[in-house]
Amino acid sequence: MGDDINGLHHVGHIVRDMDQAMGRYRQLGFTVQAPAYPVLPRVAGGPAEPFGVANTHIYLSRNFIELVAVIDDTGRMPGEARPIPLQVPDDKLPGLTAAIRATAANITSFLQRFEGLHIVIADTPHIDSVAARLTAAGVGHGGVHAIQRPVETRTGTTMEPARYLEISDPGLPVGRVPEGRIGFAQNTPAEALADQQHNDHPNGATELIGAVLCVADPALPELERRYSTYFGQAREGQIGRFERANVTVVAASALADLLPGERPTALPAFVAYAVSVRDLAATERTLRDNGVPIIGTRPGEMFVPADAALGAAIIFRQDDRRSLTLSSW
CATH class of the missing domain: 3.10.180.10 (2,3-Dihydroxybiphenyl 1,2-Dioxygenase, domain 1)
Structure with missing residues (x-):
């Protein structure tokens, strides 16, 4: 048990103010990329607008630190922030917006506990095996999800596929355990290579x-x-x-x-x-x-x-x- 894990994929630091967090992390000697935020219409035919959470990744040689902030009702974003338009068919839009709202609600609830570290995701090359192992052990989880996430490379931002799984505790919202968010992620080879393009930090x-x-x-x-x-x-x-x-x-x-x-x-x-x-x-x-x-x-x-x-x-x-x-x- 556990031989399908290769250390940490990333940790997530949830912050109240993304501008402040980027400044603090730069003071700590990290190279911080401009944050990204999703843009989509909240109803079919409506205007595209910032929605959900904004994040940025501090890339290291094999993994990363994520900074996460909830987008408030005003849609105010840091000046450096990069919009990531999400294209979705009208019939799929309600499901996607509901999922984004649930994620933002989880992040908000974490922040109500305290500003700090709430997300720990382990790296695995075999996420389907992890899912089967957890199911056999009676561990609740939301299944394996496939997503596209922005990855910074030397030639710009690309959308790369990734697969992840979140553990769920009975009695808590999906994707929650008492200490925060625990899960597993599997990178594609292209994503893993791209992550290595931004790992030069003044703090070494x-x-x-x-x-x-x-x-x-x-x-x-x-x-x-x-x-x-x-x-x-x-x-x-x-x-x-x-x-x-x-x-x-x-x-x-x-x-x-x-x-x-x-x-x-x-x-x-x-x-x-x-x-x-x-x-x-x-x-x-x-x-x-x-x-x-x-x-x-x-x-x-x-x-x-x-x-x-x-x-x-x-x-x-x-x-x-x-x-x-x-x-x-």
């Missing part, structure tokens, strides 16, 4: 290598049981590690040992993600020069507190090609 970031979930101490055994059906068996304790997915689960009482000074806004909640960097000393200089606070944890690692990164602590770790995981925690 090379790859997304982990996400950290904090849970109340009494709830830890049940959450680890649940996650073992998603990602395979963990190494257990106050800090459980699902190594194939690069997800670490930590009891609230042990969070300060992992990330000194951090306190979760809610439980359960994703509290941090980790990226590898080419040269940690150079990363530190970039962050300090930009006025970003950093905290050292152990040799080869430091982090930016959640208070300085819009609700999600960001861990920077020296790139060691022998082990691009959080297994040393």
Whole structure:
């Protein structure tokens, strides 16, 4: 179980203000592409208008960080934002608009909990096998969906196919579990190649290598049981590690040992993600020069507190090609 997973596909940082978030991430030393937003008529024959959510991807060597913001009723978008017209037959329009509204409602509900990390998607080369495995284990999910998403390449924006699956918890809206949105995605080879065209960051970031979930101490055994059906068996304790997915689960009482000074806004909640960097000393200089606070944890690692990164602590770790995981925690 879990041998159909190749680490993380992406994490999603939900923010209140996309302009502010892009500025903050640039201060953190990331190269941030202009956000995209869908444009379509809400009723057949109506005018095309911004609708749903806007997002942008911070591409790394094999995966990415997503920034997500809900488009408000005014349709106000950042000045850099790129419209992505969606073409859909009139008879399919109600279903698509309903799906977009549901996604926006989920994102809004996440943001009502706190601004920060709410989305963790694992990478798989065999998403149909994942779906069958989860079904056999009694895990609720919405099935495999095929979509087209914008991908930035050196020659411009292309729409590339992707397939994804979201886990659903009974009693919650579709695509929701208590801690946010958990799922799996499968890239096409063309999409994976395109993602590698934008991975030069001033902070030296090379790859997304982990996400950290904090849970109340009494709830830890049940959450680890649940996650073992998603990602395979963990190494257990106050800090459980699902190594194939690069997800670490930590009891609230042990969070300060992992990330000194951090306190979760809610439980359960994703509290941090980790990226590898080419040269940690150079990363530190970039962050300090930009006025970003950093905290050292152990040799080869430091982090930016959640208070300085819009609700999600960001861990920077020296790139060691022998082990691009959080297994040393």
